[in-house]
Amino acid sequence: MSEFSFLDRLRHRANSQKHSARVLTGIGDDASIIAQRVDRDLIVTTDLLVEGVDFYRGATPARLLGHKTLAVSLSDIAAMGGRPFWSFLSMGMARADWTSNFKDEFFDGYFALADRFGVTLAGGDVSETKESIVIDSIVLGEVNSGAAIKRSGARAGDQIYVTGKLGGAAAGLKLIENGARVNQRSEVKDQSSERNDQQRGSSPTVRESAFDREAEKSDDDSIQSLLLRQLRPSPRVGWGIVLGDERLATAMIDISDGLSSDLNHLCRESNAGALIESSSIPLDDDVKKLCGRRALDPLALALHGGEDFELLFSVPPENVSRLPRRVDGVPISHIGAITGPSEVRIRERNRIWTLTPQGFEHFRN
Amino acid sequence: MSEFSFLDRLRHRANSQKHSARVLTGIGDDASIIAQRVDRDLIVTTDLLVEGVDFYRGATPARLLGHKTLAVSLSDIAAMGGRPFWSFLSMGMARADWTSNFKDEFFDGYFALADRFGVTLAGGDVSETKESIVIDSIVLGEVNSGAAIKRSGARAGDQIYVTGKLGGAAAGLKLIENGARVNQRSEVKDQSSERNDQQRGSSPTVRESAFDREAEKSDDDSIQSLLLRQLRPSPRVGWGIVLGDERLATAMIDISDGLSSDLNHLCRESNAGALIESSSIPLDDDVKKLCGRRALDPLALALHGGEDFELLFSVPPENVSRLPRRVDGVPISHIGAITGPSEVRIRERNRIWTLTPQGFEHFRN
Numbered sequence: 260m261s262e263f264s265f266l267d268r269l270r271h272r273a274n275s276q277k278h279s280a281r282v283l284t285g286i287g288d289d290a291s292i293i294a295q296r297v298d299r300d301l302i303v304t305t306d307l308l309v310e311g312v313d314f315y316r317g318a319t320p321a322r323l324l325g326h327k328t329l330a331v332s333l334s335d336i337a338a339m340g341g342r343p344f345w346s347f348l349s350m351g352m353a354r355a356d357w358t359s360n361f362k363d364e365f366f367d368g369y370f371a372l373a374d375r376f377g378v379t380l381a382g383g384d385v386s387e388t389k390e391s392i393v394i395d396s397i398v399l400g401e402v403n404s405g406a407a408i409k410r411s412g413a414r415a416g417d418q419i420y421v422t423g424k425l426g427g428a429a430a431g432l433k434l435i436e437n438g439a440r441v442n443q444r445s446e447v448k449d450q451s452s453e454r455n456d457q458q459r460g461s462s463p464t465v466r467e468s469a470f471d472r473e474a475e476k477s478d479d480d481s482i483q484s485l486l487l488r489q490l491r492p493s494p495r496v497g498w499g500i501v502l503g504d505e506r507l508a509t510a511m512i513d514i515s516d517g518l519s520s521d522l523n524h525l526c527r528e529s530n531a532g533a534l535i536e537s538s539s540i541p542l543d544d545d546v547k548k549l550c551g552r553r554a555l556d557p558l559a560l561a562l563h564g565g566e567d568f569e570l571l572f573s574v575p576p577e578n579v580s581r582l583p584r585r586v587d588g589v590p591i592s593h594i595g596a597i598t599g600p601s602e603v604r605i606r607e608r609n610r611i612w613t614l615t616p617q618g619f620e621h622f623r624n
Numbered sequence: 625m626s627e628f629s630f631l632d633r634l635r636h637r638a639n640s641q642k643h644s645a646r647v648l649t650g651i652g653d654d655a656s657i658i659a660q661r662v663d664r665d666l667i668v669t670t671d672l673l674v675e676g677v678d679f680y681r682g683a684t685p686a687r688l689l690g691h692k693t694l695a696v697s698l699s700d701i702a703a704m705g706g707r708p709f710w711s712f713l714s715m716g717m718a719r720a721d722w723t724s725n726f727k728d729e730f731f732d733g734y735f736a737l738a739d740r741f742g743v744t745l746a747g748g749d750v751s752e753t754k755e756s757i758v759i760d761s762i763v764l765g766e767v768n769s770g771a772a773i774k775r776s777g778a779r780a781g782d783q784i785y786v787t788g789k790l791g792g793a794a795a796g797l798k799l800i801e802n803g804a805r806v807n808q809r810s811e812v813k814d815q816s817s818e819r820n821d822q823q824r825g826s827s828p829t830v831r832e833s834a835f836d837r838e839a840e841k842s843d844d845d846s847i848q849s850l851l852l853r854q855l856r857p858s859p860r861v862g863w864g865i866v867l868g869d870e871r872l873a874t875a876m877i878d879i880s881d882g883l884s885s886d887l888n889h890l891c892r893e894s895n896a897g898a899l900i901e902s903s904s905i906p907l908d909d910d911v912k913k914l915c916g917r918r919a920l921d922p923l924a925l926a927l928h929g930g931e932d933f934e935l936l937f938s939v940p941p942e943n944v945s946r947l948p949r950r951v952d953g954v955p956i957s958h959i960g961a962i963t964g965p966s967e968v969r970i971r972e973r974n975r976i977w978t979l980t981p982q983g984f985e986h987f988r989n
Contacts, residue, residue, distance in 0.1 A: 283665060284774055287893070289703035289878055290669035290765075292772045297662035300648060304655035305762060307714035307751040338654035349672035349714075349760040386672040388756070395714040395749075395760035397670060400655075407657045409649055513654055528652070 266385065272370065278377040282345060291382035293345060293399070300407055302400040304335035310391040318435045320443075321361045323490045324394075325368030331515070332398035333376060333494035334568040338513035340408035340503025341400035343376055343496065348383035349395040356392065376496050402503050408572065413510035413529035417573035417597040420582070422495045423589050425518060426557055427543035429564020430550070431489025434482055441486045481545040488543065492568040497587035502572060507581060511572035517565045520616035523603050525571065535595030535614070537607040562605075563617040573597050634745075637735065643742040647710060656747035658710060658764070665772055667765040669700035675756040683800045685808075686726045688855040689759075690733030696880070697763035698741060698859035699933040703878035705773035705868025706765035708741055708861065713748035714760040721757065741861050767868050773937065778875035778894035782938035782962040785947070787860045788954050790883060791922055792908035794929020795915070796854025799847055806851045846910040853908065857933040862952035867937060872946060876937035882930045885981040888968050890936065900960030900979070902972040927970075928982040938962050 270286040279285065283292040295301075308328060310316055319327075329346060336343045348369075356362070373380060378398070476484070495513075502508045512525045518540070526533050542557045550557045574582060584590060595605075605614040635651040644650065648657040660666075673693060675681055684692075694711060701708045713734075721727070738745060743763070841849070860878075867873045877890045883905070891898050907922045915922045939947060949955060960970075970979045 288775050289700040290667045293666040295660040295664045295666050299660045301658040301660050302655045303712060303747060305712050305714045305749045307716055307749045309716050309751045309753050311754055312752050335654040347668060347670050349670045351672055351674050351758065382668060382670065384670045384672045386674045387677050388674050389676055393716065393758045397762060410653050
């Protein structure tokens with residue numbers, strides 16, 4: 260298939276998305292046109308994913324890569340308190356990949372996530388590469404004027420929260436490095452449990468997996484869950500919208516480099532410090548279960564492991580009572596407080612340590 | 625230098641650009657924030673440039689690559705009749721390149737062009753690659769609501785125009801393939817002749833080149849000019865703004881694949897045909913001069929050579945008298961007219977041929 264017929268098909272598919280309001284021209288012209296609105300600010304994010312650096316093809320089914328490509332950018336929009344609307348995709352692949360099933364499966368995963376959040380693929384570019392796959396994911400969103408939540412707004416006394424559970428994505432990466440691979444059945448299972456749509460129960464595969472969820476997870480199920488935490492992250496779009504619309508948070512960042520790094524980023528930008536409680540860090544259940552048997556420290560994975568794509572944010576005391584307990588089924592945990600300018604610290608039992616940034620790259624076990 | 629200190633420096637440099645109004649948050653957060661305006665549509669374009677495919681490092685000084693990276697996207701915004709405002713850059717390089725001068729020279733060229741057109745670098749992403757350089761250039765611009773000039777608006781009877789001269793970039797690529805290389809002196813000369821600022825005449829180098837321009841060009845000067853047409857294209861930003869603001873054109877495209885291909889694109893999207901006059905095609909002077917001696921056909925280069933980044937547009941008869949003759953010193957040529965649905969044709973003396981799309985890739989000489 261030529262680049263042109265591919266773009267034609269992609270254009271057709273993007274045009275058939277139901278929520279393309281305000282995209283006056285999408286794929287197929289020199290550029291895309293989006294109608295602007297008053298009282299809104301535009302949020303723009305770009306994420307470059309390089310094969311062999313940001314992902315490994317052998318460990319990443321194309322469908323999951325399509326999902327993750329969009330997910331990391333949706334997470335950035337959420338971290339600003341914004342609502343995602345439009346996406347763009349620049350994609351480079353070797354000639355052999357353009358003619359394989361890779362791109363179709365990639366776009367299956369990409370569009371499934373886009374449709375779930377009402378995001379319209381509005382443009383992009385394609386090129387050839389010699390060997391590696393390179394993807395630049397761009398997402399545009401909106402927020403009420405002045406309501407975007409930057410990293411720089413945290414003040415002493417603000418309470419620190421994090422969505423979901425931590426450490427799962429880093430554990431998943433370790434499992435991949437040790438040779439574990441996601442199986443197709445768990446991929447399907449995860450889809451059904453997340454989509455929560457009418458299909459549930461209508462196909463034997465899905466019925467079986469719904470039944471499985473009732474029973475206690477086997478080790479293999481836990482491993483598959485952790486692989487999907489790494490390969491199929493869930494951007495916290497709903498939380499981002501609520502926090503932005505209700506103006507509840509003073510600062511926010513998504514956990515892409517790891518809690519220790521990202522909390523340090525937030526505090527550096529806010530010219531503040533922080534004290535968090537080790538016992539309050541929400542540890543991924545599967546990490547706790549599997550690490551206990553393998554002499555790994557779940558807390559270290561939760562603190563320094565990257566790519567959980569949970570949201571970390573600060574809330575002034577007067578807003579705490581207005582915080583929802585869950586959004587889209589995802590809870591939050593109160594893990595500490597912002598302090599005056601100082602180091603970021605963590606209290607573990609009765610001792611207080613400095614929490615230095617340690618991205619997953621530098622993580623030792 | 626680490627990725628972080630590089631981003632800090634880039635952030636500082638972007639923040640020192642003078643025209644960053646409406647960028648509420650640029651580099652350094654999860655995403656960028658831009659204030660929206662009523663009565664405007666947003667124009668978005670992305671261009672992926674891959675080393676070894678879209679450019680060759682040995683033939684492309686980093687400064688010129690920085691220029692071209694932004695220029696191709698500015699050309700897309702111009703081709704929609706838009707005004708460019710904000711840019712984003714996703715960039716992948718091998719570790720060794722991050723520590724070399726490459727990126728500093730790249731950004732010298734990038735920012736020189738950005739500053740010339742009041743474009744603010746508002747964000748982006750960086751990643752490592754194994755070997756090749758990969759760049760995704762994103763530019764956002766604006767146009768009055770409904771005034772964007774798409775490819776699809778041409779109607780029978782509209783007159784077809786093209787800015788500048790054609791064939792130079794393709795000739796430049798042929799020269800590069802034959803081993804010609806741009807020299808630093810001509811790079812400086814081109815800068816001075818384009819910028820038209822007060823520095824002219826203040827330095828010996830520039831004075832010398834100004835003097836050169838008075839004399840007839842040597843073959844070497846012509847070769848250097850053609851190399852720069854390929855490596856340092858001039859996006860027709862001024863023409864794009866005038867055509868969009870004055871609503872003069874019904875359809876427009878920039879010539880990136882070649883006149884034959886791009887006119888076919890425009891006609892296909894407009895469900896129309898076209899008849900152009902071979903004698904009216906504006907041929908690059910240096911191409912005419914050098915091709916005559918080398919048995920190359922300047923017209924073939926002008927028709928099928930890509931990357932001239934001139935604008936090709938259609939104007940209804942009633943608007944023709946309102947067309948400016950030049951914008952920013954760049955003239956236009958009237959090359960033919962849009963017809964009812966049919967093939968794109970070209971009249972050469974008394975014969976009429978079908979003008980099939982032939983990108984530069986397929987060009988034979």
